[in-house]
Amino acid sequence: MESFFSRYRNALVLIAVLLAQVIGLAVQVRRPDPTAPDKGGVRVIRSWVVGVVTPPEMLLHATGRGIRGVWTNYIDLIHTRRQNKELKAEVDQLRLEEESLAEDARQGQRLQALLGFKEKYVYQTVAAQVIGTSGTEQSHVLLIDKGSQDGIKSDMPVITPDGIVGKTRDVFRHTSQVLEVSDVTSGAGVILEKTRIRGVLRGDTWGQPEIVNVSPDERIQRGETVLTSGGDAIYPRGLAVGFVDRVVTQPEGTLVNVLVKPSANLSRLEEVLVITNTGEQMPAEMQQDLSDTQQKASDVLAEKLPSRADPNAPADEQPDSEKDSADASVTPPVKPPQPLHPDHFTPSDTPPAADLVPGQRTDNTQSGANSSSAPPKPPTGTPGDFPQSNPPASPATKPPVAAAKPKPKPAAPPAQSTPQGGA
Amino acid sequence: MALMASSRHEVGAKSFPLLIYIVVPLLALGLQSLLSLHLSRFDLIDLPLLVTLYYAITQREPVSATLVGMVIGIAQDGLTHHALGIFGISKAVIGYMAASLGVRVDTENHGARLLLTFGFTLAQTAILWLLQRHMLGQPFAWHGFHEVIRAVANAFVGVILFALLDLTRRTEY
Numbered sequence: 001m002e003s004f005f006s007r008y009r010n011a012l013v014l015i016a017v018l019l020a021q022v023i024g025l026a027v028q029v030r031r032p033d034p035t036a037p038d039k040g041g042v043r044v045i046r047s048w049v050v051g052v053v054t055p056p057e058m059l060l061h062a063t064g065r066g067i068r069g070v071w072t073n074y075i076d077l078i079h080t081r082r083q084n085k086e087l088k089a090e091v092d093q094l095r096l097e098e099e100s101l102a103e104d105a106r107q108g109q110r111l112q113a114l115l116g117f118k119e120k121y122v123y124q125t126v127a128a129q130v131i132g133t134s135g136t137e138q139s140h141v142l143l144i145d146k147g148s149q150d151g152i153k154s155d156m157p158v159i160t161p162d163g164i165v166g167k168t169r170d171v172f173r174h175t176s177q178v179l180e181v182s183d184v185t186s187g188a189g190v191i192l193e194k195t196r197i198r199g200v201l202r203g204d205t206w207g208q209p210e211i212v213n214v215s216p217d218e219r220i221q222r223g224e225t226v227l228t229s230g231g232d233a234i235y236p237r238g239l240a241v242g243f244v245d246r247v248v249t250q251p252e253g254t255l256v257n258v259l260v261k262p263s264a265n266l267s268r269l270e271e272v273l274v275i276t277n278t279g280e281q282m283p284a285e286m287q288q289d290l291s292d293t294q295q296k297a298s299d300v301l302a303e304k305l306p307s308r309a310d311p312n313a314p315a316d317e318q319p320d321s322e323k324d325s326a327d328a329s330v331t332p333p334v335k336p337p338q339p340l341h342p343d344h345f346t347p348s349d350t351p352p353a354a355d356l357v358p359g360q361r362t363d364n365t366q367s368g369a370n371s372s373s374a375p376p377k378p379p380t381g382t383p384g385d386f387p388q389s390n391p392p393a394s395p396a397t398k399p400p401v402a403a404a405k406p407k408p409k410p411a412a413p414p415a416q417s418t419p420q421g422g423a
Numbered sequence: 424m425a426l427m428a429s430s431r432h433e434v435g436a437k438s439f440p441l442l443i444y445i446v447v448p449l450l451a452l453g454l455q456s457l458l459s460l461h462l463s464r465f466d467l468i469d470l471p472l473l474v475t476l477y478y479a480i481t482q483r484e485p486v487s488a489t490l491v492g493m494v495i496g497i498a499q500d501g502l503t504h505h506a507l508g509i510f511g512i513s514k515a516v517i518g519y520m521a522a523s524l525g526v527r528v529d530t531e532n533h534g535a536r537l538l539l540t541f542g543f544t545l546a547q548t549a550i551l552w553l554l555q556r557h558m559l560g561q562p563f564a565w566h567g568f569h570e571v572i573r574a575v576a577n578a579f580v581g582v583i584l585f586a587l588l589d590l591t592r593r594t595e596y
Binding site for chain 1: 512
């Protein structure tokens with residue numbers, strides 16, 4: 001017996017090692033949900049490995065970031081001024097666009113409230129540095145430098161400003177594993193923006209995300225935006241996922257897979273955001289942002305439009321700045337300038353049409369006393385009969401037809417006519 | 424038969440300081456995790472496999488090579504989201520086979536190292552394919568040309584890495 005063990009010692013050790021690991025594998029995959037985070041001994045072993053590997057990675061990552069920070073913040077500043085100017089112009093433009101979008105958002109909220117639709121808003125995020133990967137093509141997993149101590153839990157969505165990255169899986173004290181959407185075991189509910197086709201996103205064997213088991217539809221075009229649908233109860237609705245790359249027919253030929261080019265650059269991730277809290281009400285900060293957006297957009301609009309204020313005008317004629325900022329769209333009424341010398345074109349000095357006598361000529365060129373005391377001249381009916389003091393009007397000062405034209409009345413002798421302006 | 428071991432010197436076991444036994448596998452795991460983040464195609468290379476192979480072909484002791492392969496493989500599993508044991512099984516088998524072959528082949532020859540690494544990289548992929556596809560029922564595609572490219576890349580990196588690790592060992596007669 002001893003010679004048997006000594007003779008086949010190597011093979012027996014190999015068999016024992018393999019048998020132990022196969023039993024271990026069987027126990028692990030027999031759990032109700034194999035994709036759920038690990039528990040028990042497996043979690044302890046994983047925690048040990050991550051705990052040993054990640055501190056040097058964090059150190060190297062921090063060193064590299066420090067060197068990069070010194071270079072970019074203190075040395076490489078050649079085009080900063082020009083970029084700053086361009087960015088300011090872009091911010092102004094975006095504020096104007098944001099105002100219109102904010103109005104749409106408010107309208108959408110009202111409609112959602114009417115329909116009883118439950119929207120999820122991002123309340124709180126935790127920024128994290130990506131410090132490592134699994135290192136294999138078979139497992140698209142990232143390691144981030146935030147863990148349970150920072151409020152991270154399993155199945156929290158991980159995003160970048162460009163789009164979604166994945167979700168947290170195993171969470172340790174100071175680090176966490178993030179399962180990318182490009183992994184074959186991942187899953188995310190998505191929707192195509194234009195065609196509104198829904199599906200489940202997961203990675204293919206090459207590591208490219210794809211929407212699986214979609215009914216063939218000619219409307220699906222390359223470049224169409226893919227968003228999260230919110231149906232998986234993990235990712236909030238409306239987050240960018242990527243763009244349609246191409247459509248591949250499955251070998252069976254009945255359904256297609258839509259390959260997606262992710263918005264976030266999954267192969268070059270440095271910083272990510274972990275969404276730690278979501279809710280159904282719009283956060284107060286977002287509401288404040290919406291109201292601020294309107295005010296800022298009004299300011300930008302006022303700067304870009306021609307100024308209504310005359311810098312040379314007196315102070316009392318300048319438009320009220322506070323009033324303008326409150327309601328820039330309302331134009332104040334235009335008042336006519338006061339005449340230096342009253343004439344018969346001045347609205348207040350023109351007699352009412354009811355008092356006019358056919359054929360009688362009004363003369364307001366003199367002072368009011370003189371005009372009222374002077375006897376009216378009989379109409380001659382001769383063209384060009386104008387008083388000397390009132391030469392023929394130029395086209396610019398020609399009296400309006402309605403004012404000069406007398407009201408049609410029965411003919412009356414001149415003696416019975418009431419003198420204009422008489423007591 | 425240039426690749427066959429022809430003298431006692433060539434089959435003499437090589438040993439390493441204890442610190443090297445601990446530091447090198449950890450370094451391999453850490454670099455694998457870190458460099459894959461910054462170099463997009465670095466995940467073609469399998470540094471833990473190369474370290475397992477190196478210990479196996481230099482120690483020429485199947486039992487220790489099996490155990491070293493198992494430990495390194497399980498540690499590599501710890502960085503993934505897979506069940507612990509997938510890389511553990513594959514690397515234990517690779518360690519055993521490499522150590523058994525190391526007794527018969529001149530492992531000091533760079534050509535032999537190149538061929539051994541090429542072959543064992545493909546063998547590991549085959550074991551992983553068997554385990555994941557047929558034993559665990561998980562998706563695992565075999566892309567033939569891609570696997571050959573991976574094996575070639577590992578073979579060349581392995582030759583360089585083995586030469587560097589040769590500097591840390593001491594020969595025992």
